[in-house]
Amino acid sequence: MSFTPMMKQYLEIKKQYNDCLLFFRLGDFYELFFEDAVIASRELEIVLTGRDAGQEERVPMCGVPYHSAQGYIARLLSRGYKVAICEQVEDPKKAKGLVKREVTKIYTPGTVTEEFYLQEKTNNYIIALAEKDEIIALAVAEVSTGYLGITSVDSAKIDVLASEIRRLMPAEAVVLKNFKNSTLLKEINGIINYLETMPAEEIELPFKGSGASEEAYKILISYLKRIEPAILSSFGSPDFYQIDSYLYFDESTRNNLEILKNRGDNRYSLLGIIDFTQTAMGARKLKEELTKPLLSLKAIIDRLDAVEILVSDYELRENLMQNLKNLYDLERLSIKLVCGTVSPKDLIKIKQSLPPIWQIKNSLKQVKAKSVLFAQIYENLSDMLEVYNLIDKSIIDDPPVSPKDGGVIKTGFNPSVDEYRKAREEGQEWIINYEKKEREKTGIKSLKVSYNKVFGYFIEVTKANLHLVPKDYQRKQTMVNAERFITEELKHYENLILGASEKLANLEYELFCEIRAEILKYHEDLKRAANAVAFLDFLISLAVAAIEYDFTKPIITEEPVLEVKNGRHPVVEKSVGRANFVPNDLYLDTNENSLLLITGPNMAGKSTYMRQAALIVILAQIGSFVPAEYAKVGLVDKILTRIGATDDLAKGQSTFMVEMIECNNILRNATKRSLILLDEVGRGTSTYDGISIAEAIIEYIQKKVKARTLFSTHYHELTSLEGEMPGVKNYTVLVQEKGEEVKFLHKVVPGKTDKSYGIYVAKLAGLPREVVERAYEILAKFEDKGLNLKDEKPIQLAIFEEKPEPQGIIKELIELDLIRMTPLDALNKLFDLRQKALGEI
Numbered sequence: 001m002s003f004t005p006m007m008k009q010y011l012e013i014k015k016q017y018n019d020c021l022l023f024f025r026l027g028d029f030y031e032l033f034f035e036d037a038v039i040a041s042r043e044l045e046i047v048l049t050g051r052d053a054g055q056e057e058r059v060p061m062c063g064v065p066y067h068s069a070q071g072y073i074a075r076l077l078s079r080g081y082k083v084a085i086c087e088q089v090e091d092p093k094k095a096k097g098l099v100k101r102e103v104t105k106i107y108t109p110g111t112v113t114e115e116f117y118l119q120e121k122t123n124n125y126i127i128a129l130a131e132k133d134e135i136i137a138l139a140v141a142e143v144s145t146g147y148l149g150i151t152s153v154d155s156a157k158i159d160v161l162a163s164e165i166r167r168l169m170p171a172e173a174v175v176l177k178n179f180k181n182s183t184l185l186k187e188i189n190g191i192i193n194y195l196e197t198m199p200a201e202e203i204e205l206p207f208k209g210s211g212a213s214e215e216a217y218k219i220l221i222s223y224l225k226r227i228e229p230a231i232l233s234s235f236g237s238p239d240f241y242q243i244d245s246y247l248y249f250d251e252s253t254r255n256n257l258e259i260l261k262n263r264g265d266n267r268y269s270l271l272g273i274i275d276f277t278q279t280a281m282g283a284r285k286l287k288e289e290l291t292k293p294l295l296s297l298k299a300i301i302d303r304l305d306a307v308e309i310l311v312s313d314y315e316l317r318e319n320l321m322q323n324l325k326n327l328y329d330l331e332r333l334s335i336k337l338v339c340g341t342v343s344p345k346d347l348i349k350i351k352q353s354l355p356p357i358w359q360i361k362n363s364l365k366q367v368k369a370k371s372v373l374f375a376q377i378y379e380n381l382s383d384m385l386e387v388y389n390l391i392d393k394s395i396i397d398d399p400p401v402s403p404k405d406g407g408v409i410k411t412g413f414n415p416s417v418d419e420y421r422k423a424r425e426e427g428q429e430w431i432i433n434y435e436k437k438e439r440e441k442t443g444i445k446s447l448k449v450s451y452n453k454v455f456g457y458f459i460e461v462t463k464a465n466l467h468l469v470p471k472d473y474q475r476k477q478t479m480v481n482a483e484r485f486i487t488e489e490l491k492h493y494e495n496l497i498l499g500a501s502e503k504l505a506n507l508e509y510e511l512f513c514e515i516r517a518e519i520l521k522y523h524e525d526l527k528r529a530a531n532a533v534a535f536l537d538f539l540i541s542l543a544v545a546a547i548e549y550d551f552t553k554p555i556i557t558e559e560p561v562l563e564v565k566n567g568r569h570p571v572v573e574k575s576v577g578r579a580n581f582v583p584n585d586l587y588l589d590t591n592e593n594s595l596l597l598i599t600g601p602n603m604a605g606k607s608t609y610m611r612q613a614a615l616i617v618i619l620a621q622i623g624s625f626v627p628a629e630y631a632k633v634g635l636v637d638k639i640l641t642r643i644g645a646t647d648d649l650a651k652g653q654s655t656f657m658v659e660m661i662e663c664n665n666i667l668r669n670a671t672k673r674s675l676i677l678l679d680e681v682g683r684g685t686s687t688y689d690g691i692s693i694a695e696a697i698i699e700y701i702q703k704k705v706k707a708r709t710l711f712s713t714h715y716h717e718l719t720s721l722e723g724e725m726p727g728v729k730n731y732t733v734l735v736q737e738k739g740e741e742v743k744f745l746h747k748v749v750p751g752k753t754d755k756s757y758g759i760y761v762a763k764l765a766g767l768p769r770e771v772v773e774r775a776y777e778i779l780a781k782f783e784d785k786g787l788n789l790k791d792e793k794p795i796q797l798a799i800f801e802e803k804p805e806p807q808g809i810i811k812e813l814i815e816l817d818l819i820r821m822t823p824l825d826a827l828n829k830l831f832d833l834r835q836k837a838l839g840e841i
Contacts, residue, residue, distance in 0.1 A: 004052070005097075005098050006098060007033070007059070009098060009101060010022070010024055010033060013086055013101065013102075013103060014033075014036075016103070017084040017103055017106070019082060019193070020081075020082040020083055020084035020106060021036045021039060021040060021076060021081055021082065021083050021084070022036055022084050022086055022103075023064075023069065023073075023083060023084065023085050023086060024086045024101070025066065025085075025086055025087050025088050025101065026063070028065060028066055028067070029063040029064065029065055029066060030063060030064055030065075030066050030069055030085070031051075031061060031062070031063040032061065032062055032063065033051065033059050033060065033061050034059055034060055035060075037059075037060040037061050037062045038060050039081070040062055040064075040072075040076070041060075041062045043075065043076060043079055043081070044062075044064070044072050044075060044076070046062050046063075046064065047062060048060055048061070048062050049061050049062060069085075070114070070116040071116070073107055073116070073117070074116050074117045077107060077108070077109045077112060077117050078109075078117075080109065080190065080191050082106065082107065082108045082109075082191070083106070083107040083108075084103045084105075084106050084107075085103065085104055085105040085106070085107070086101050086102065086103050086104070087101065087102065087103075087104045088100070088101055089101060089102050089104070106226075106227045106228070108126075108172055108191065108227055109124075109171035109172050109190055109191055110124065110125065110126030110127075110141075110143070110170060110171040110172025110173075110190060110191070111126060111143045111172070111224065111227045111228050111231075112124070112143070112144070113143055113144045113228070113231075113332065113335055113336055113339055113341060114336075114341065115332075118144055118332070120280045120283070120329070121280055121283035121284055121287065122284065122287065123142050123144075123145070123147075123284055123287075123288065124142060124143070124144055124171055125140055125141065125142055125168045125169070125170040125171065126140070126141050126142075126143065126170055126171065126172040126173070126174070126220070126223075126224075127139065127140045127141075127165065127168065127170045127172075127173050127174070127188075127220070128140075128173065128174040128175065128216045128217075128219040128220035128223070129173065129174075129175045129179060129181070129184060129185075129216060129219075130175070130176070130179070130212045130213075130215035130216040130219060131155065131179065131180065131181060131212055132210070132211040132212040132215060133210070133211055133212065134154060134155045134156075135152050135153070135154065135155065135210050135211070135212040135213075136152065136153055136154075136155055136158065136161055136181065136184070136212060137150060137151070137152040137209075137210065137212035137213040137215065137216040137217075138150070138151050138152070138161060138164065138165070138216060139213075139216035139217050139219070139220040139238070140168060140170070140220075141220060141224065141235070143224070143228065143231055143335070144331075144332050144335055145284075145331040145332060145335060145530075146231070146234035146235060146331070146334070146335050146338070146527060147235075147239070148235040148236075148238045148239065149238055149239040149240070149241055150207075150209065150213050150216065150217060150238045150239070150240050150241075151164065151240070151241050151242060151243055152209075152210055152212055152213050152216075153243065158181060158183055158184065159250075159665065159669075160243055160244070160248070161184060161243070162183060162184055162187045163243075163248070163250040163251060164243050165184060165187040165188060166187055166250070166251040167251070167254070167291050169189065170188060170190050171190040171191070172190045172191045172192075172193065173185075173188045173190060173191070173192045173193065174192075174193045174195065174219050174220060174223045175192065175193075175194060175195070175219070176194070176195050176196075176197070176198065176219065177194045177195060177196055177197075179194075193223060195219060195222075195223075198215065198218065198219070199218055199219065199222035201222065201225075203217075203218045203221050203222060203225075205217065205218075206236075206237045206238070207237060207238060207240070209240070217238065228339060230338055230339045230340055231335065231338060231339055233338055234334075234335055234338040234523070234527070244637070245295060246292040246293060246294065246295060247292075247293035247294070247295060247617075247618070247621050247636055247637065247638065247639065248637065248638040248639075249618075249638065249639040249640070249641075250640075250665070252641065252662060253614075253639055253640065253641040254291065256611070256641045256643040256677075257270070257611055257614055257615060257618075257639075257641070258270065258571060259271060259290055259291070259615075259618065260287065260290065260291070262571075268571055268574065268575055269571065270290065270570065270571060270615055270618070270619075271286065271287060271290055272571075273545070273549075273570055273571055273574045274286070274541060274542065274545040274570070274619075274624070275541060276540070276541040276544035276545060276548070277537045277538065277540075277541045278321055278324035278325045278327075278537055278540075279324055279325075279327050279329065279533065279534065279537050280329045280331075280332075281327075281329055281330065281331045281530055281533060281534035281537065282324070282533070282534050282535075282536075282537025282538050282540075282541060283537075284331075284534070285534040285535060285537065285538040286537075286538050286541055289538060289622045289623075290618070290622060293617075293618050293621035293622045294621050294622065294623070295621070295635060295637060297556060297557075297558060297635060299623075300556050300620070300621055300622075300623050301556055302371070302372050302373050302623075303373065303539065303542075303622070303623025303624075304553055304554070304556070304623050304624075304625075305370075305371055305373075306371045306373040306374060306539050306623075307539055307542045307543045307546065307553075307623060307624065307625060308553055309367055309370055309371055309374070310539060310540055310542075310543035311543045311546050311547060311625070313367070316363055316366070316367060317540060317543060317544075319359070319363045320360055320363055320364075320536065320540055321540060321544075323356040323357075323359045323360045323363075324356070324360070324533065324536070324537050324540070326352070326353070326355075326356040327353045327356050327357070327533060328349035328350070328352065328353050329530075330350070330353055330526055330527075330529060330530035330533070331527070331530040331531070331534065333346055333349060333350055333353075333526070333530075334523055334526040334527045334530060337350075337516065337519060337520055337523055337526070338520065338523055340516070342516060343399075343401050343402070343403065344395055344396075344399035344400065344401070344403050344408045344512065345399055345400075345401055347391050347395050347399075347515070347516070347519070348391065348395060348397065348398075348399065350387065350391065350519070350526070351387070351388055351391040351392060351395075354383075354384055354385075354387065354388045355388075357381055357383075357384075357529055357533065358383060360381065360533065360536070361378060361381040361383075364377060364378045364381075365378065373535075373539070376532075377532045377533075377535060377536050380528040380529060380531065380532035381528075381529050381532055381533075382522075382525040382528065382529060384522055384525055384526070384529070386522070387519055387522050387526075390515060390518060390519065391515070391519070393410065393412075393413055394409060394410060394413045394511070394515050395408060395409070395410065395512075395515070396408065396409070396410050403508070403509050403512040403513075404505065404509050405505065406501070406504055406505035406508050406509075407508070408508050408509075408511075408512055409508045409511055409512070413511075414507070414511055416507055417504065417507055417508060417511070420500045420501075420503050420504035420507065421500075421504055423496065423497075423500040424497060424500040424501050424504060427493055427496050427497030427500060428497065430493055430497075431449055431457065431493070431497070434449060434489070434490065434493070435447065435448065435449040438459065441470070442468050442469070442470060443468055444461055444465045444468050444469075446461075446462055446465065447459060447460070447461055447465075448460045449490070455476060455477060455484065456494050456498065457486070457490055457493075457494040457497075458476050458477070458484040458485065458486055458490075459473065459484065459485045459486065459487070459490065460479075460482050460483075460484050460485075461482060461483055461484075461485065462481060462482045463481055463482060463483065466483060469483075469485065472487055472488070473485040473486075473487060474486050474487065539623075542622075542623065542624040542625065543625075545624065545625075546624070546625035549570060549573070549574070549627060550578075550627075551570075551619075551624070551625035551626055551627055551628075552625055552626060552628055552629060552630065552631065553625050554616075554620040554625070554626045554628075554631040554632065554633050555631065555632040555633070556620060556621075556633055556635065557632060557633070557634050557635070558634065558635055559634045560589060560590045560634045560672065560673060560708065561587075561588065561589045561632060561634040562586060562587070562588040562589075562613065562616075562617065562632070562633060562634060562636075562675065562708055563586070563587050563588075563630075563631070563632040564584075564585060564586040564587075564613070564616060564628045564630070564631050564632075565585055565628060565629045565630035565631070566583035566584070566585065566628055566629035566630075567583060567584055567585065567586055567612055567613070567616055567626075567627060567628040567629075567631065568581055568583045568612060568627040568628065569581070569608045569609075569611060569612035569615065569627070570612075570615060570619075570627045571615075572608055572612075573627065582605070582745065582746035582747055583628075583629070584605075584609055584612075584746075584747065584748045585748075586609075586613055586748075588613075588675075588708040588709075588710075589708070590672055590706050590707070590708060590727075591727065592726070592727060592729075593727065593729050594702065594706060594707070594708060594709065594727035594728075595698060595701060595702060595708075595709040595710075595711055595727055595728050595729070596709070596710050596711065596729050596730075596731045597698075597711050597713065597718055597719060597721065597722065597728055597729065597730050597731065597752075598610070598710065598711065598712040598713070598731045598732065598733070598748065599712070599713060599714070599716055599719060599730070599731075599732045599733075599752050599753045600712075600732045600733030600734075600735070600748075600753055601733065601735060601753075602714075604733035604735065604745075604746060605733055605746040605748070606679070606712040606733060606748075607643065607679055607712065608746075609710075609733075609748050610643070610677045610679060610710045610712060611643075611677070612627070613675070613677070613710060614639050614641070614675060614677060615627075616628060616631055616633065617633055617636050617639065617675055618639070620633040621633070621635070621636065634673075635673065636673060636674060636675045636708075637671055637673040637674055638669065638670060638671065638673075638674040638675070639674070639675045639677070640665070640666040640669065640670055640674055640675070640676050640677070641662075641666075641676075641677040641678075641679075642659060642662045642663055642666060642677070642678050642679060642681060643677060643679040659681065659682075660693075663678075663681060663697060666678070667697065667700055667701070667704075667705065670701070670705045670707045671705070671707065672705065672706045672707055673707070674705070674707040674708070675707065675708050675709075675710075676701065676705075676707050676708070676709040676710070676711075677709075677710050678697070678709065678710070678711045678712070679712050680712060680713060680714065681693065681694045681697060681711070681713070682694040682713075682715065683714070687715075690715065691715045691717055691718065694711075694713060694715055694718060695718060695721070698711060698718070698721060698725070698728065699725065702725055702726065702727050702728065706727075716752065716753065719752040722752075729750065730750065730751060730752040731748050731749065731750055731751065732748070732749065732750075732751045732752050732753045733745070733746065733747065733748055733749075733753075734746075734747040734748075734749055735753070808836075809833055809836055809837055812833065813833070816829065
């Protein structure tokens with residue numbers, strides 16, 4: 001095929017970046033061609049045109065202005081595309097023939113470091129997965145903050161790793177093409193990059209780990225090296241972590257408990273109500289900690305002690321908060337410094353963040369001896385006075401965004417800058433005087449001396465005054481209503497002015513790069529300070545929440561107990577108001593009170609009671625005070641829940657199937673240290689099936705798992721288990737009845753109920769009056785006929801006890817192949833078994 005030289009250049013570059021949309025710089029636009037143009041036109045809703053490329057048919061083409069490209073790039077990234085920026089790397093005016101072009105930047109959803117794409121309070125992860133020798137490893141990076149971590153699990157624990165992927169919500173993933181675990185890949189909503197083979201280049205391993213860990217690390221680093229090589233120097237040794245070293249809960253539990261988001265208003269989630277952070281760094285830290293509560297008793301107590309100091313010391317807390325408010329996002333600024341994308345305005349942000357850090361350090365000096373955490377934060381806050389002084393004397397206070405346009409360096413910092421600046425200013429003053437002189441000489445009062453990037457300086461005269469133009473004026477451009485001219489004198493000064501401006505801009509950029517390189521030496525200090533203030537901001541947020549909502553310091557213990565006096569659900573309380581919320585007590589252990597069987601009507605508060613127990617545990621194990629008058633929390637290793645009615649029709653799973661899958665997950669993963677919340681198990685099938693399943697699950701938990709469990713149900717028949725099954729205790733929600741009116745008191749007390757008040761709740765929901773009245777009539781008939789299930793004995797399934805081997809008629813019944821039997825065979829066999837039974841009586 002015959003293409004124009006420029007199109008050949010485009011195609012050659014595109015071949016190297018085939019997985020990206022190529023933004024090809026042509027003048028003031030980035031242009032896209034062929035399939036890239038079709039995609040961009042559709043996704044960005046811009047006009048698709050064509051371009052003559054040396055072919056019979058014009059090739060598809062569209063473009064965006066280079067100065068506003070970031071918004072378009074952000075839209076493409078959010079829709080799962082990668083973008084390669086191809087710039088003109090030589091001056092078009094000086095180029096001999098085709099302008100040289102190269103890809104200077106690649107944007108991908110998981111590696112971008114620029115603010116135009118990132119969410120301020122949310123981490124943006126990229127992961128790599130590898131499997132070897134029955135081990136699956138996950139390497140994870142947060143490029144914009146310089147975090148790198150690695151974890152691994154046995155292949156049999158794939159569900160645990162799947163839950164971790166859902167927690168991270170990566171924007172991008174990298175795997176080998178032959179990676180077999182499609183289950184994990186289905187958990188990734190972002191881009192998945194497939195590598196044909198393991199990276200061929202030598203990648204130094206800063207650790208000794210499993211084969212899978214090493215492969216995941218190499219895959220991730222190799223990919224990042226191609227996209228953003230500079231970022232590699234910010235990582236250091238990876239953070240090795242085990243998923244089971246934190247309190248574990250899966251995505252279903254996270255959603256059920258509304259930890260990070262609420263179905264309606266995200267302000268009414270646990271994160272939403274306790275987020276009093278002052279910085280973006282602290283907000284990201286709080287969100288991260290809420291999904292990874294601690295299992296270390298000492299670490300939790302250290303946090304609680306630090307929070308207690310902040311709660312009790314008003315002056316310390318207020319001073320720290322005021323200074324935190326003045327901090328910029330040092331985590332992400334330090335990474336931009338490493339990547340070479342830091343702007344003059346970013347340097348000013350770094351400078352302005354240092355005095356608040358000095359004030360924070362000074363405040364902590366008084367209390368560092370009282371808290372090991374405050375001592376650690378104090379030690380990680382370097383003064384970095386050299387950084388402050390360098391930026392202060394070199395960069396103007398309100399610089400432009402781009403360092404290449406000039407106007408960045410302060411007067412007095414560099415003699416050459418001052419000289420060029422003086423020459424430029426004197427030249428501009430000469431232009432003003434020249435315009436005045438030419439007006440007087442020619443008598444043209446509207447004469448103007450102007451400038452643009454294309455034509456440089458020129459004299460503009462309206463057509464009505466062209467007869468007054470002197471002979472030494474040389475025509476430069478014809479306009480609709482005017483003519484533009486140049487003179488030898490103006491040409492001379494144009495060269496002086498533009499020469500000084502160009503030299504000044506180039507020198508200022510060189511100096512900026514030198515200043516940036518000098519500050520880069522302090523990158524590690526900046527990163528440590530950023531991590532320290534993020535953690536401090538997190539602790540202060542917990543302290544403010546404790547004061548705002550009257551939380552109390554919990555007692556943390558290894559003992560498997562959960563004791564709460566006047567506990568509250570912090571989110572519900574925030575929503576309805578403190579005065580309207582009814583607090584409740586709770587006591588769980590793994591002996592006499594290991595499973596609370598909670599009965600009572602809908603809308604009475606059973607689910608709230610269960611959820612608040614889990615939230616109290618989560619808050620306690622991130623080091624927070626808790627919503628209670630008193631709380632003693634024995635460390636919980638997992639919170640496992642089955643709450644609410646959901647389905648997964650895409651996978652062909654009904655509501656009941658999803659319920660059973662979740663129950664299976666709970667029973668297989670729970671340990672003696674876990675907290676289990678089960679709400680209305682068995683309601684998706686027939687009544688006796690549901691009761692049987694529910695009782696069998698209770699029996700399994702009590703005999704095999706022995707975990708602390710809250711089990712709410714409308715199967716009142718199950719209340720008979722108290723006294724029959726050790727550890728089961730009946731609790732109910734108090735109800736006050738006055739005639740036909742029912743009042744839910746939301747108070748959970750020992751005892752049981754035999755009513756669900758479902759028809760009353762239907763009435764509250766606004767069902768037509770005749771429907772409600774008819775329902776009461778039908779209920780009365782059932783009760784009169786003795787069809788109320790509370791009078792029936794539910795099926796008892798002691799399936800986990802040792803049973804004798806079946807014998808005789810029972811054995812014959814079990815062994816019958818009913819599927820293959822004809823109706824006649826079945827009748828004959830039934831008659832035969834009946835005769836045998838009569839003979840045994």
